[in-house]
Amino acid sequence: MAEAIPRSGDAPDPRPHDPIGRFLYGWSMLSAIGGSLTLFAICGVSVYSVVGRWLTDVPVLGDVELVQMGCALAVAAFLPWAQMKNAHVIVDFFTHNASPGVRRVLDRIAAVLLSALAFVISWRSFVGAWEAYETGETTMLLGWPLWWSYTTLGPGFFLLGLTAAYTAWKGTLHSEGGME
Amino acid sequence: MSSVEIGFAIGAFTLVLLALRVHIGMAMLLGGSIGYTLVSGWDPLMSYFKHLAYGRFSVYDLSVVPLFLLMGNVAAKGGLSRRLFEATNAFLGHYPGGVAMSAIGACAGFGAICGSSLATAATMGQVALPELRRCSYSPALATGALAAGGTLGILIPPSVVLVIYAILAEQNVAALFMAALIPGLVAMFGYMIVVSLYARFVPGSGPASAPLPWRARVRALGRVWPILAVFITVIGGIYGGIFTPTEAAAVGTFATTALAVASREMRWREFVAAVLGAAEATAMIFLILLGADVLNAFLALSQMPVAIAEWVLASGYPPMVVLFAMILVYLLLGCVMDSLSMILLTIPVFLPIILGLDYWGLSYTDKAIWFGILALMVVEVGLITPPVGMNVFIINSLAKDIPMKETFRGVLPFLASDLLRIVLIAFFPGMALWLVHLLGG
Numbered sequence: 164m165a166e167a168i169p170r171s172g173d174a175p176d177p178r179p180h181d182p183i184g185r186f187l188y189g190w191s192m193l194s195a196i197g198g199s200l201t202l203f204a205i206c207g208v209s210v211y212s213v214v215g216r217w218l219t220d221v222p223v224l225g226d227v228e229l230v231q232m233g234c235a236l237a238v239a240a241f242l243p244w245a246q247m248k249n250a251h252v253i254v255d256f257f258t259h260n261a262s263p264g265v266r267r268v269l270d271r272i273a274a275v276l277l278s279a280l281a282f283v284i285s286w287r288s289f290v291g292a293w294e295a296y297e298t299g300e301t302t303m304l305l306g307w308p309l310w311w312s313y314t315t316l317g318p319g320f321f322l323l324g325l326t327a328a329y330t331a332w333k334g335t336l337h338s339e340g341g342m343e
Numbered sequence: 344m345s346s347v348e349i350g351f352a353i354g355a356f357t358l359v360l361l362a363l364r365v366h367i368g369m370a371m372l373l374g375g376s377i378g379y380t381l382v383s384g385w386d387p388l389m390s391y392f393k394h395l396a397y398g399r400f401s402v403y404d405l406s407v408v409p410l411f412l413l414m415g416n417v418a419a420k421g422g423l424s425r426r427l428f429e430a431t432n433a434f435l436g437h438y439p440g441g442v443a444m445s446a447i448g449a450c451a452g453f454g455a456i457c458g459s460s461l462a463t464a465a466t467m468g469q470v471a472l473p474e475l476r477r478c479s480y481s482p483a484l485a486t487g488a489l490a491a492g493g494t495l496g497i498l499i500p501p502s503v504v505l506v507i508y509a510i511l512a513e514q515n516v517a518a519l520f521m522a523a524l525i526p527g528l529v530a531m532f533g534y535m536i537v538v539s540l541y542a543r544f545v546p547g548s549g550p551a552s553a554p555l556p557w558r559a560r561v562r563a564l565g566r567v568w569p570i571l572a573v574f575i576t577v578i579g580g581i582y583g584g585i586f587t588p589t590e591a592a593a594v595g596t597f598a599t600t601a602l603a604v605a606s607r608e609m610r611w612r613e614f615v616a617a618v619l620g621a622a623e624a625t626a627m628i629f630l631i632l633l634g635a636d637v638l639n640a641f642l643a644l645s646q647m648p649v650a651i652a653e654w655v656l657a658s659g660y661p662p663m664v665v666l667f668a669m670i671l672v673y674l675l676l677g678c679v680m681d682s683l684s685m686i687l688l689t690i691p692v693f694l695p696i697i698l699g700l701d702y703w704g705l706s707y708t709d710k711a712i713w714f715g716i717l718a719l720m721v722v723e724v725g726l727i728t729p730p731v732g733m734n735v736f737i738i739n740s741l742a743k744d745i746p747m748k749e750t751f752r753g754v755l756p757f758l759a760s761d762l763l764r765i766v767l768i769a770f771f772p773g774m775a776l777w778l779v780h781l782l783g784g
Contacts (some may be wrong), residue, residue, distance in 0.1 A: 195618070195622035195623075196622075198622060199618040199619075199621065202410065202621075203596075203600075205406070206597050208593075209590045209593030209594070210593055210594055213586050213590050227403055230403060230406050230589060231401040231402070231403055231406065232401065234400060234401060234405070234406035235396075235401040237409060238409065239396065240622075241623070241625050241629075242629070242630060245622070245626030245630070248623050250623045250627050251368065251626070252366060252367045252631060252684070253364045253365070253367065254362060254367065256362075256678070258362070258363070269364040270364055272363075273363075273365045276366075276369055277366055277369050280372055284392060284395065284396055287389065287395070287396075288395075288396050290393050291393035291394055291397065316396045316397055
C-alpha cells in the first residue's frame with residue numbers, strides 16, 4: 164500500500180541468484196544507498212542553513228534549490244530498489260481469489276507495463292536535460308545549469324525499467340506479493 | 344465524445360487497470376496519458392513528460408516526505424521505540440488494560456516522530472507484543488489495540504498524507520500539522536478509553552501488572568527525554584514558524600540519527616537497514632505521486648471535476664448529506680485501497696465541491712483545512728477495516744499464532760471510537776481549527 168510494508172526481521176531476505184539478477188540487485192541497492200547519502204547531505208545543508216540564520220541572520224544562498232535538486236536525485240535513485248523489493252503498490256483485493264497462475268500472468272503484464280513506462284520517462288527526462296542544456300537555463304539563486312539536475316533523473320528511471328523487465332521475466336522475488 | 348465523457352471513461356479504465364494488479368502509480372500514469380493524448384494530442388503529452396519527473400520530484404514542500412521517512416526508519420531501528428514503550432508502561436502498566444494503553448501511548452509518541460502508520464504499527468508491534476503476551480492479555484485486545492494504535496502514526500503530525508493533501512489543496516503544510524494535533528490526541532485518548540472499557544467488560548482480557556516503584560518510573564521517563572526534545576524541536580519549530588517543515592524534518596533526521604548512534608543501538612547493519620527501508624517507502628510514494636500527477640493533469644484538462652462539482656452544487660443536496668456521502672465513499676474505497684492513493688484520486692473531485700458548499704460559515708481556507716483533517720481521519724480507518732486492513736495484516740504477521748479473525752474482532756471497538764471521532768469533527772470543526780487560529784497559521 165502507500166507505505167513500506169516493514170518485514171519482520173527474522174524472515175530471510177529473498178535475493179536473486181542468477182548473474183543478471185544479482186547485478187541488478189546490487190546496482191539498485193547501491194543506487195538506493197547513494198540516494199540516501201544525498202538525503203543526509205540535504206539534511207546537512209538545511210541544518211547548516213537553519214543554524215546560520217539563527218547565529219548570523221544570513222541564510223545559506225540557494226539552500227532551497229539544493230534541497231530540491233538533491234531530493235529529485237534521491238527519489239529517482241530509490242525507484243529501482245523498491246521494484247527489486249516488489250514494494251510498488253498494487254490492489255490485490257479483486258484478484259485475491261484468482262488462481263496463482265492468473266495472478267502471476269497479471270503481475271508479469273504489470274511489470275512489462277511498468278518497464279515500458281519507466282523507459283519512456285527516462286528517455287523524455289534525457290530529452291528535457293538536453294533542451295535545458297541547449298537553452299542554457301540556470302537555477303534562479305545559485306545560477307547552476309538546470310540540465311545537471313535533469314540528468315540525474317534519467318538513470319534512475321532507466322534502472323527502474325531494467326529491474327521491472329527483469330521481474331517481468333523472472334517473476335517477482337516475493338512472488339505472492341509478500342503480504343498474505 | 345466530449346472531454347468530460349473522456350474523463351469518465353478514463354476514470355473507469357484506470358480503475359479496471361488497478362483491479363488487474365497494475366501498480367497504482369502506473370495505472371494512473373497510463374490512464375492519464377491516454378486521456379491526455381485524446382484531449383490534447385501526443386506531442387503535448389511528450390512535451391509534458393520532459394518535465395514530469397523533475398517537476399514532481401523537486402517540489403520543495405514534498406521533500407519533507409523522504410526526510411520524515413528517513414527519520415522514522417532511523418528511530419525505529421535505533422531502539423527509540425522500545426524506550427518509548429518502556430516509559431509509558433512504567434506509568435500505565437498497573438491499570439487494568441494498562442499495557443495495551445501503554446502501547447497506544449507509545450504509538451502516539453512514535454507517531455510524533457514518524458509520518459507513517461504502517462511503520463508505527465510494525466515498530467510498536469515488535470516492541471509491545473511480547474510484553475502483552477507476557478502479561479497474558481487476550482489476543483483480540485492485544486492485536487486490536489496495536490493495529491488501531493498504529494494509525495496514530497499518521498493522525499499525529501508529522502504525517503505524509505497531510506503533506507500530499509496540503510500540496511493538492513494548495514494549503515500551508517504547517518497549518519495542517521497544527522490542525523491535526525488536537526484530533527490526533529483525541530484519537531489517542533479515545534483508543535485508551537476503549538482499552539479501559541474493554542478490560543473492564545471482558546474480564547481477564549487485560550490483567551493489571553504490578554506497579555513499578557516511582558524511582559523506576561522516573562528512570563524510564565529520563566530515557567525518553569531526547570525523543571521529547573526532538574519532537575518539540577521539530578513540531579514546535581514548525582508551529583512557531585521558526586523553520587519550514589522541510590528544515591524541521593532535516594533537523595529531526597539529524598538529531599534522531601545522532602541519538603540512535605549515541606545509544607549504541609544503531610550500528611552499520613541497522614543503519615543500512617533503516618536507510619534501505621526509507622528508500623523503499625519513498626520510492627513507493629513517489630511513483631504513485633508521479634502517476635497521480637499525470638492523471639490529475641488530464642482530469643483538469645477534461646473539466647470533469649468541475650462538471651461533477653457543478654452537478655452536485657446544482658442538485659441542492661444539503662451540505663452535510665454531501666459530506667457524509669463522501670465519507671461513505673472513503674470508507675468503501677478504504678476497504679480495497681491505501682490511504683495515499685485514495686487522497687490523490689478523490690481530492691481533485693471532492694475538494695471543489697466542499698469549497699463550493701457552505702459549512703458552518705467557515706472561510707475558504709478553514710474549510711480546506713477542516714476537510715483535510717476529516718479526510719485524513721476517514722482514510723486511516725481503511726487501514727483497520729476488513730478485507731484489506733494493512734495495519735491488521737502487519738500486526739498479524741508479527742503474531743502468526745493469532746487468527747486474523749481474532750484481530751479484526753479486537754479492532755471493532757476501536758473502529759467505533761474512530762467513527763465517533765469523525766462525526767465529532769464533522770460537527771465541531773473547531774477541534775481542528777482552534778489551534779490553527781490560536782497560533783495564527
